[in-house]
Amino acid sequence: MSTVTHDHPHDLSHDQDHDHHDHKPTGIMRWVGSTNHKDIGTMYLWFSFTMFLVGGAMAMVIRAELFQPGLQIVTPEFFNSMTTYHGLIMVFGAIMPAFVGFANWLIPMQVGAPDMAFPRMNNLSFWLLPPAAFLLIAAQFAPGGGAGVGWTMYAPLTTQAGPAMDLTIFAVHILGISSIMGSINIITTILNMRAPGMDLMKMPLFCWTWLITAYLLVASMPVLAGAVTMTLTDRHFGTNFFNAAGGGDPVLYQHVFWFFGHPEVYIIAIPAFGVISQVIPAFSRKPLFGYASMVYATASIAILSFLVWGHHMYTAGMPVETQLYFMYATTLIAIPTGVKVFNWVATMWQGSLTFETPMLFSLGFLFLFSLGGFTGLVLSVVPVDVQLQDTYYVVAHFHYVMVAGALFSAFAGIYFWLPKWTGKMYDETLGKWHFWLSLIFFNITFFVQHFLGLAGMPRRIPDYALQFAEFNKISSLGAFGFGLSQLLFLYVVVKCIRSGEKALDRQWDGADSLEWTHLPSPAPYHSFTTPPKL
Amino acid sequence: MNSEQKNKDNIKMLTRLSVVALLMFGFGFAMVPFYERLCQVTGIADLLQPNAPATNTQVDKSRWVTLELDSNMHGMPWDFKPMQNSIKVHPGELTQLSFSVKNNGKLAMVGQAIPSYGPKQAAPYFHKLECFCFKQQALAPGEYREMPVQLVIDPNLPKSVNTVTLSYTFFEVKGANLTKAGKPG
Numbered sequence A: 001m002s003t004v005t006h007d008h009p010h011d012l013s014h015d016q017d018h019d020h021h022d023h024k025p026t027g028i029m030r031w032v033g034s035t036n037h038k039d040i041g042t043m044y045l046w047f048s049f050t051m052f053l054v055g056g057a058m059a060m061v062i063r064a065e066l067f068q069p070g071l072q073i074v075t076p077e078f079f080n081s082m083t084t085y086h087g088l089i090m091v092f093g094a095i096m097p098a099f100v101g102f103a104n105w106l107i108p109m110q111v112g113a114p115d116m117a118f119p120r121m122n123n124l125s126f127w128l129l130p131p132a133a134f135l136l137i138a139a140q141f142a143p144g145g146g147a148g149v150g151w152t153m154y155a156p157l158t159t160q161a162g163p164a165m166d167l168t169i170f171a172v173h174i175l176g177i178s179s180i181m182g183s184i185n186i187i188t189t190i191l192n193m194r195a196p197g198m199d200l201m202k203m204p205l206f207c208w209t210w211l212i213t214a215y216l217l218v219a220s221m222p223v224l225a226g227a228v229t230m231t232l233t234d235r236h237f238g239t240n241f242f243n244a245a246g247g248g249d250p251v252l253y254q255h256v257f258w259f260f261g262h263p264e265v266y267i268i269a270i271p272a273f274g275v276i277s278q279v280i281p282a283f284s285r286k287p288l289f290g291y292a293s294m295v296y297a298t299a300s301i302a303i304l305s306f307l308v309w310g311h312h313m314y315t316a317g318m319p320v321e322t323q324l325y326f327m328y329a330t331t332l333i334a335i336p337t338g339v340k341v342f343n344w345v346a347t348m349w350q351g352s353l354t355f356e357t358p359m360l361f362s363l364g365f366l367f368l369f370s371l372g373g374f375t376g377l378v379l380s381v382v383p384v385d386v387q388l389q390d391t392y393y394v395v396a397h398f399h400y401v402m403v404a405g406a407l408f409s410a411f412a413g414i415y416f417w418l419p420k421w422t423g424k425m426y427d428e429t430l431g432k433w434h435f436w437l438s439l440i441f442f443n444i445t446f447f448v449q450h451f452l453g454l455a456g457m458p459r460r461i462p463d464y465a466l467q468f469a470e471f472n473k474i475s476s477l478g479a480f481g482f483g484l485s486q487l488l489f490l491y492v493v494v495k496c497i498r499s500g501e502k503a504l505d506r507q508w509d510g511a512d513s514l515e516w517t518h519l520p521s522p523a524p525y526h527s528f529t530t531p532p533k534l
Numbered sequence B: 001m002n003s004e005q006k007n008k009d010n011i012k013m014l015t016r017l018s019v020v021a022l023l024m025f026g027f028g029f030a031m032v033p034f035y036e037r038l039c040q041v042t043g044i045a046d047l048l049q050p051n052a053p054a055t056n057t058q059v060d061k062s063r064w065v066t067l068e069l070d071s072n073m074h075g076m077p078w079d080f081k082p083m084q085n086s087i088k089v090h091p092g093e094l095t096q097l098s099f100s101v102k103n104n105g106k107l108a109m110v111g112q113a114i115p116s117y118g119p120k121q122a123a124p125y126f127h128k129l130e131c132f133c134f135k136q137q138a139l140a141p142g143e144y145r146e147m148p149v150q151l152v153i154d155p156n157l158p159k160s161v162n163t164v165t166l167s168y169t170f171f172e173v174k175g176a177n178l179t180k181a182g183k184p185g
């Protein structure tokens, strides 16, 4: 804090230059061999955005087919493949790498470390992603087309699917290894590399959320790897884990998958909580309300997330006592989640609020994520879920938490840190346009899906009964609008990088983490080569 | 802290976390025997694998029904007959029947058998599990084939009905794709 003087923004970068010449390799090799956390963060973010467009294009195919009842545009097989790879690519290719990108950029700067703990492993973590993405896309062209098994990859569909399934399993393995290495890097950086004086309970909440997420990843990703490995050996090596004819049990797959799957949804949500916990205090010009309770709430969400997987399987056949247990455990999660929402609202209470784009996206997150949490509570009630399982109500639920939750939070974070990363300001008017278009089209797309689900429309089906026609048409129109609005985002970012106005070192006066208070904008290539004085 | 010490600490952390990841990979596999035990202990597995040999409690041993079989050709040079003319069955019992068919014509042909039942009110009580009438039959000139039917007569068959008839008529499927229609087996 004390070293920042707004009048002399260059002094800071000058200091850095003296103890470390700000040289970087140029051309393509800068990126291929980079061990610099900022370069790697940038690559993660661009990779994520590319995958967002690929997965988004698949969503457009899905919504185009569902625009009208009947089969118009694609075959049912291709439709199934689109729902499968849309889910896989959005979860593993877009959302998760986006937040790993944030982690790379921000964690070393926020804890006052020169880089990540294992820079070369960091490079490997990133470069595993493009081959995995390639496999997922190549699976579309395998004999028999993409595997139409759903992103949850349930047996026995997967044990019977064509060669595309093998490519998909291999891709999941690679993605898993990448995120485990990334997580180990993050945990080690946070626990071992903090600057003197940066106590754990003084870290920005973003670091805390990533520390917890990384533990979730290390504990749950290997279980997914196990599940798909069993699928692979069932397919090719004569084992019978999930093959009922050989004494195996397809329901076992669901247990193993969801033991990973529910922590996974929090792997997506918790870093989003972290971003929101940085943005809201900055635009409220108040410290985060209830910092310690935020940490404990996040940790309890993480622990609980390992104990509730059965809520995805109420109808898969389980004793009523087990259903009751999973129902109570699931509703319990609403308590720490409620604590977080309460704290965000309390942070804004009596703050001097302004509504720049990052704040708008955070508020959008707050409203819509809470709505998704409510529908989650509805689904956690067994007799209700028996009706709603595998309907569009579930689709609406998880898009509220994943799109309006995680994705909106990623947008908030990008607008918030772009000035720090690029040293330039984005166009505020266009940013606001991006927010309002996204907000409106998102709700047009997904709000009506609650009604469709309540009326009984099943998910993952290319055709539907006539009474669902109106809502589907509305939803498809919303989806096309949402898709187009994201091109505006690309334009805003490119425009900012190319010709944005110069940003201040502390562009947001309420932001108080080290990257704002101790570093110039843009953040120098090498920062905190000697630990900052705190 | 000097940087060498820091590196050592980092590597230690890396090793520990890798071990955790490996253990969790093993944990996924450990769920297999764990669930098996759990299902045994709680008796869930018994629901799937009864320890008594399968018996059919639905069979009404107190009652015999005569099942008559009948066959007709609709303008096809095929020789089509049941392999037994009538049998006695208990309602609820799984019954196996066979029909034979031979193409006496000079051309390969595709036929489709259509069932009918008598008396008319007995029709809903026929449950066919397997039938040659489920698909088209293609026969080369001179080809002979035996075709199975598996059925159960519903125990709820009205008490007043003691004799039922299952009749099939073969119709030619004109313009059918000879290679696609059913082959023996």
Ligand code: HEM
Pocket: A152, A265, A266, A268, A269, A311, A312, A330, A331, A333, A334, A337, A372, A373, A374, A375, A376, A377, A379, A380, A381, A385, A388, A389, A390, A394, A397, A398, A401, A402, A405, A406
């Ligand atoms: C209060 C918090 C939450 C509760 C109580 C909750 C509850 C549920 C329940 C009961 C289901 C199963 C519905 C069914 O299949 O019938 C479900 C599905 C799902 N939830 Fe949540 N949820 C919550 C938060 C989240 C969050 C934060 C995310 C992700 C960011 C998420 C992502 C998903 C996904 C992806 C599915 C569908 C999985 C699939 O079948 O493809 N949920 N949720």
Ligand SMILES: [Cu+2]
Pocket: A261, A262, A265, A308, A309, A311, A312
């Ligand atoms: Cu869940």
